[in-house]
Amino acid sequence: MVTGPMLAAGPQTRVTGVWSRTAAHAQELGAGLQVPAFDDLDALFATCEAVAIVVTPAAQPELAIRAARAGKTLLLEKPLGEDVESAQRIVDAVGETGVGTLVMLTYRFDPGLPPFLAEAARIEPIGGRACFISGAFLGGPFAHGWRLERGAVLDIGPHVLDMIEAPMGEIVEVQAIGDPFGWVSVNCTHASGTTSSVSLCCAAATENGRTEMEVYSPKGNAFFDGRALDRAARADRIRTDLAAVARGEAHAADAAHALHLQRLIAEIEAQLAH
Numbered sequence: 001m002v003t004g005p006m007l008a009a010g011p012q013t014r015v016t017g018v019w020s021r022t023a024a025h026a027q028e029l030g031a032g033l034q035v036p037a038f039d040d041l042d043a044l045f046a047t048c049e050a051v052a053i054v055v056t057p058a059a060q061p062e063l064a065i066r067a068a069r070a071g072k073t074l075l076l077e078k079p080l081g082e083d084v085e086s087a088q089r090i091v092d093a094v095g096e097t098g099v100g101t102l103v104m105l106t107y108r109f110d111p112g113l114p115p116f117l118a119e120a121a122r123i124e125p126i127g128g129r130a131c132f133i134s135g136a137f138l139g140g141p142f143a144h145g146w147r148l149e150r151g152a153v154l155d156i157g158p159h160v161l162d163m164i165e166a167p168m169g170e171i172v173e174v175q176a177i178g179d180p181f182g183w184v185s186v187n188c189t190h191a192s193g194t195t196s197s198v199s200l201c202c203a204a205a206t207e208n209g210r211t212e213m214e215v216y217s218p219k220g221n222a223f224f225d226g227r228a229l230d231r232a233a234r235a236d237r238i239r240t241d242l243a244a245v246a247r248g249e250a251h252a253a254d255a256a257h258a259l260h261l262q263r264l265i266a267e268i269e270a271q272l273a274h
Contacts, residue, residue, distance in 0.1 A: 160187075
């Protein structure tokens with residue numbers, strides 16, 4: 001739906017081929033992108049500099065590790081894995097091979113984020129809030145599989161936790177209540193000692209949903225609205241940043257950061273289970 005056409009649009013990237021565990025899926029996507037559909041991963045690796053992995057959290061670690069050991073820059077989905085252990089395996093492989101990584105924390109690539117972060121830095125927040133609210137689990141392309149089995153925290157948790165960390169700094173403690181299949185509220189403590197509140201829900205009957213954050217201080221406030229997303233500009237930024245990572249540049253949305261988010265998710269899910 002997204003990743004293949006986005007990378008094929010270029011000009012920073014060019015798709016050289018596709019592979020899937022289901023050959024028919026690879027052939028369908030390959031035909032649409034006018035590229036070969038490979039039945040052997042090593043043959044695909046031989047054609048490219050980077051590999052975009054678009055699979056379930058349970059399937060991603062094995063493929064990511066294999067691609068890393070082949071020396072390929074990785075474009076990874078969030079979450080990295082289905083648990084901290086599997087996410088750690090990816091980060092270990094990346095550390096061993098030295099390949100670059102970029103994780104699809106999509107709001108990191110929004111053209112509206114840099115001015116928001118600049119204003120947030122200017123006012124020096126003492127607190128903030130973020131929310132990701134949608135009806136994705138009520139029907140449509142995301143209402144199946146691991147998302148319905150694990151709920152909103154594993155699915156959208158990486159996005160909203162990353163969003164609130166961007167202006168307020170690393171989260172060092174979380175306190176969560178609610179239902180991952182309903183509504184989850186999380187109080188976050190940041191390394192600076194400031195706090196924020198986060199709301200997550202994928203079962204709300206809302207037409208457009210809400211993905212937003214706001215930070216506050218005695219100097220003022222700053223607001224970011226994810227619904228104002230310029231999808232073309234975001235796609236261009238993802239391609240540009242992926243090309244930069246392939247050249248050896250560091251990126252804030254890398255696998256190590258995604259592992260940190262996975263640990264927060266595991267803690268939130270553990271608290272909700274009690």
